[in-house]
Amino acid sequence: MEYSTTVTHAALVARLRAAKRPFLTTHFKPDGDAMGSVLALARALRSLGTTVDAVLAGPVDRSIRGLALEGEIRFVDHGLAIPSADCDVAVVLDTGAWSQLEHCRDWLKEHPELVVGIDHHARGDAVAPMRIVDRGCASCTQVLVAVIDEMGVPFGPSARTARNTIAEAIFVGLATDTGWFRFSAADDRVFQLAARLLTCGVDKDGLYRMIEQGDAPGRPLLTGRALNSLTYACGGRVAIMRLMRTDFVETGTRVDDLAGLVNEPMGVREVEMSVLLVESDPQLVKASFRSKPAANSGGAFIDVNHLAAHFDGGGHVHAAGARIAASMDDAVRLVLDACAVYLEDTPVAG
Incomplete structure (x- = not known):
């Protein structure tokens, strides 16, 4: 429609x-x-x-x-x-x-x-x-x-x-x-x-x-957990972080303490897209996608709304989300596969 x-x-x-x-x-x-x-x-x-x-x-x-x-x-x-x-x-x-x-x-x-x-x-x-x-x-x-x-x-x-x-x-x-x-x-x-x-x-x-500037005391600890899980993919163009349910328990935080955390890797020059995967249940992972705008007017950028739609999610070209019915390991693999296919036809920004 x-x-x-x-x-x-x-x-x-x-x-x-x-x-x-x-x-x-x-x-x-x-x-x-x-x-x-x-x-x-x-x-x-x-x-x-x-x-x-x-x-x-x-x-x-x-x-x-x-x-x-x-x-x-x-x-x-x-x-x-x-x-x-x-x-x-x-x-x-x-x-x-x-x-x-x-x-x-x-x-x-x-x-x-x-x-x-x-x-x-x-x-x-x-x-x-x-x-x-x-x-x-x-x-x-x-x-x-x-x-x-x-x-x-x-x-x-x-x-x-x-x-x-x-x-x-x-x-x-x-x-x-x-x-x-x-x-x-x-x-x-x-x-x-x-x-x-x-x-x-x-x-x-x-x-x-x-x-x-009103984060809970455990938010820096949760950010540390996410950054400790950080891996780069697709030639460094994609940054992926993951958080398990135990991370929230051990840092005394909740899912409503996640605001903005997905943006942490975006300060890295080569990174064009950041993904945060959060385990909700053993077989359900919530994915947040963010991408940078084009480096030059009219230049290339990653449309994360398109990527999120691959998992029946959506949002905007630079900010989107989805829920993936899979374990964390399988969700990481599915997201990496989707990114690899998409980026084959998307030139490097800059």
């Missing part, structure tokens, strides 16, 4: 405004953009007097969990997270993949007429018949800007610092999905939007400290 926009902003906003009990959710194990998207839309709808059921499922990194006020989000760490019986619209944000919606997938499939999607990924399934998909946006929160502007809701106060605003939630998604404005997706539109959000009172320094 073609994963693209099927509705105008005006029609989507009319649907949201008419809703009495909207349900908002995003992909399992939400990151900064996913949480920021849910928070931004929830705050916008609540400002209109709407009762919102905003749900995040799976582990949430402790560094972003504090972005929500008490009661703003329903956190469901395990099991199903489905709407109430009176739900009249279900909004799925920052994903269009069934594989990322296990917490509410069956419910969504049973009620397609109620599902609305807002996303910025290149690939997706038929999750939401009514959807806006803008692959030109660096984050889902950037896609939401036009939606919230159409709603006529202000992002926050101007000329003074303010916490827990729509602007803050949008900024978090924008900043984290662009590596704090370092990634190639951070174009002129991103910086223009960031400037607009700063005028709405966003405290960028405070957010950076909260999100990027």
Whole structure:
């Protein structure tokens, strides 16, 4: 199917405004953009007097969990997270993949007429018949800007610092999905939007400290375990790290302490792609893929979204993920084989 926009902003906003009990959710194990998207839309709808059921499922990194006020989000760490019986619209944000919606997938499939999607990924399934998909946006929160502007809701106060605003939630998604404005997706539109959000009172320094400098004490130990497992492949172009369940136990960490760890080898000159493999169960490995942008404008780079799709995963050209039903040793072999085949036709960057 073609994963693209099927509705105008005006029609989507009319649907949201008419809703009495909207349900908002995003992909399992939400990151900064996913949480920021849910928070931004929830705050916008609540400002209109709407009762919102905003749900995040799976582990949430402790560094972003504090972005929500008490009661703003329903956190469901395990099991199903489905709407109430009176739900009249279900909004799925920052994903269009069934594989990322296990917490509410069956419910969504049973009620397609109620599902609305807002996303910025290149690939997706038929999750939401009514959807806006803008692959030109660096984050889902950037896609939401036009939606919230159409709603006529202000992002926050101007000329003074303010916490827990729509602007803050949008900024978090924008900043984290662009590596704090370092990634190639951070174009002129991103910086223009960031400037607009700063005028709405966003405290960028405070957010950076909260999100990027709030690791648990065991995080450096976990990073050491990952780096100790580091191997290079494909002529040094690919770096692969692995973490076993015992690594988390022995360092006193959890899977929500992994944010950004996959990027550690990217400082090596020859490395074009980094892969972090994390054992979830003896026969299930979660894979995170990252790649560098082209060294020169129009040059070659590794499309990790393409690689992740080989394992029924997905994401962006420079950041993607997948789940591999295999042991760790077999997962390493499968990833190496996929990388070797892909890189045969991909010239060395630089």
